[in-house]
Amino acid sequence: MPHTDPSSSPDPAALARIEASLTAPGAPFAVVRAEHGPLVYAHGPRTLREFVETTWAFGEQPFLISGDRTCSYGEFFAAASSLARRLTEVYGLRPGERAVVAMRNSPEWQIAFWAAQLAGLVAVPLNTWWTESEFAHALDDCEPAVLLVDGEQLPKLAGRARGAGARLVVFRSEDALPPGAERYADLPEPDPYAAPPEVEIRPEDDSTIIYTSGTTGRPKGAVATHLAQAGAALNPRYQAAASALGRGVLPGQGPAPVTLMTFPFFHVAAFTGLYAAMAAGGTLVLMEKWDVGEALRLIRRHAVTHYAGVPATALQLLAEADRAGDGLESLKGLNTGGAAAPPDLVARLTARHGERVEPRNGYGLTETSGGVLAAFGAAYRAHPDSVGTPTPVTEVRIAGPAGEALPDGETGELWLRGQSLVRGYWRDEEATARAFTGGWFRTGDLAVVRDGRVAVVDRIKDLVIRGGENVYCVEVEAVLHDHPDVEDAAVLGVPHPVLGEEVAAVVRVRPESGVTAEALRAHVGRSLAAFKVPAHVRLTREPLPRNATGKVLKRELRDTIGTGA
Structure with missing residues (x-):
């Protein structure tokens, strides 16, 4: 095209x-x-090493602001280069080995990720919303050589790190550390004039493994x-x-x-x-x-x-x-x-x-x-x-x-x-x-x-086929969002003994709203064909369940839909 x-x-x-x-x-x-x-x-x-190396030219321009802290481009690049050298020269890590990054959004997240890139490692950012078992699946899958984590994620990861023999660097934590772990705050101050380690990184080499959101099954590592x-x-x-x-x-x-x-x-x-x-x-x-x-x-x-x-x-x-x-x-x-x-x-x-x-x-x-x-x-x-x-x-x-x-x-x-x-x-x-x-x-x-x-x-998997007619959930959601009392909406299919599926909706309404399910059905009916109008509408004032990427978890909503509005 x-x-x-x-x-x-x-x-x-x-x-x-x-x-x-x-x-x-x-x-x-x-x-x-x-x-x-x-x-x-x-x-x-x-x-990505070529890309990030150009940012040193921004010097004292602010890069990351977190609370009352500002990290300039120069400070960031020096810190990432210093950590990259530790990963290669002290830990002995080699290009192609995996480096897990598991932290909330912070300047340290960026330092850890780009240190991995400067060292030629494959960065594996993990979802901090995951449970311990979900973390375990990813760690068993990617077999990291080092884990770069904050104190909040440490309890969910420390045991697996020890079992796998992976090195562990902990950021933003004052709690006691497990044996063999290092506290990032205790490492030597970055040298602002030190270059990243000398490693060969080719365009065809792996850079990242990012796990899919897993809304329809086990997350897969996209390389x-x-x-x-x-x-x-x-x-x-x-x-x-x-x-x-x-x-x-x-x-x-x-x-x-x-x-x-x-x-x-x-x-x-x-x-x-x-x-x-x-x-x-x-x-x-x-x-x-x-x-x-x-x-x-x-x-x-x-x-x-x-x-x-x-x-x-x-x-x-x-x-x-x-x-x-x-x-x-x-x-x-x-x-x-x-x-x-x-x-x-x-x-x-x-x-x-x-x-x-x-x-x-x-x-x-x-x-x-x-x-x-x-x-x-x-x-x-x-x-x-x-x-x-x-x-x-x-x-x-x-x-x-x-x-x-x-x-x-x-x-x-x-x-x-x-x-x-x-x-x-x-x-x-x-x-x-x-x-x-x-x-x-x-x-x-x-x-x-x-x-x-x-x-x-x-x-494709969200398409509702009602008695042979295709109903696109996004189309119905768009009409619901157009109602002034609607803050959020999710449309999905529920089983029907004759039609195969029926259209259902879970709608988050504004706190002061008095809108009814029938009023919302009528609103949809003024814009869309009758077979697209939700047969079941459940109103809520609570946020709809979403994963970390913002996608509604419709599998969790299906169980909440009854047979009546």
Whole structure:
């Protein structure tokens, strides 16, 4: 399919000119076809070590803000280099060995992750929401040589670390340590002039193992090479440049962005925002856990220019700002990802703030190493049901039952191919073979392409087939979100003896709302066919269960749906 640019201008001719200026031979985002098939960027870093080494030039510019602490780029790079040298020279670790990182969002998380990259190790960020048994599965699977953990995660990991003979470095803890563990705070002060260790890192070497969210089964370790992660680092730079040109602004001009980072660092959506900030010398303001009131306070205190989070938290932020009379004056961009964004998010943002705050949405998976499709600005406002257009190194196919490419306007499975795709699943050839076909990754999402823009219709497994009629849950959820009393909604299928399945919904309503289930059913019926109207609606004022990436855990909701409203 043609590589249309995610510009903030919806004019096709303008889009084509912007794409040509950025991707032509010799341009910053020119692409070439790799020998093994995918498109790759012709210029730019080939490993994450090359990428991070350029950040030392930002020196004393603030990189990470956590509470009252600010860590500059210079301090960060010195600390990461020092830890990398300890991993290689003191611990004797060698390129290719795995380094688990398990911490809440903090400057130390970034120091640990990038130390692993500078040492040539394979970084394995683990989900801090996991239980001890879930951690045990991942540790048994990836067999790490070192664990870089904070005090909060230590009790869930220490036993496995000792049993596996792995080294253990503990951050942000004053408690007693298990035998053989080292406290990061006790290590020698970083030498600001010391270089990273001299190790050979090739583009084809493994860089990360990131475990899938596991909403439908055991998490699998998606393995990305350095070349894939380097492509993931360039993707948001391209999107930022296209956005700037679409607004008539020269890319790279103006002050560096200040981003409120609410994604947990172990999730690929966080990597997209992280890479964008690091490439521009931007600042990340960190939150250890989500709190909407604290988010507003941090935005005011640090003059935050960009918000990065799942749609659910973005909607909460806009609602709380309205209640508090906070105009979000410093905000220039509202970036969402990690889960499907309801179309009314853009409408709410525009109604309150006009075109001053640029909306951004995108699409990416663990298997794509972050966002590979993006929509923003006027194009996103004009097509709020779209997740945008692909980056220059991302190819899109809408596949039919036999894998054949379907024409524009037809719904099929979304397949992706490109530089940032993972090479497969760690030590799981069967799962890799199921998910990858001829270099294409089968996303499991139903999508449609119109005029180069991709709209994700639903997860294939979330499709409700009611008496032979297809009901896309995302479509019904979008209509529910459009009701003024609805804060969140999840639509799913429940068994029916005759129809096979019926449509059901769990809806979180606003605290002051008196809306009824029947009123919500009537609201849906005014926009959608009768067979799409939920037969069962359960109202709640509690947050819907979500995993760390923001996806609703529908398997937990199915048991709560009765046979009546």
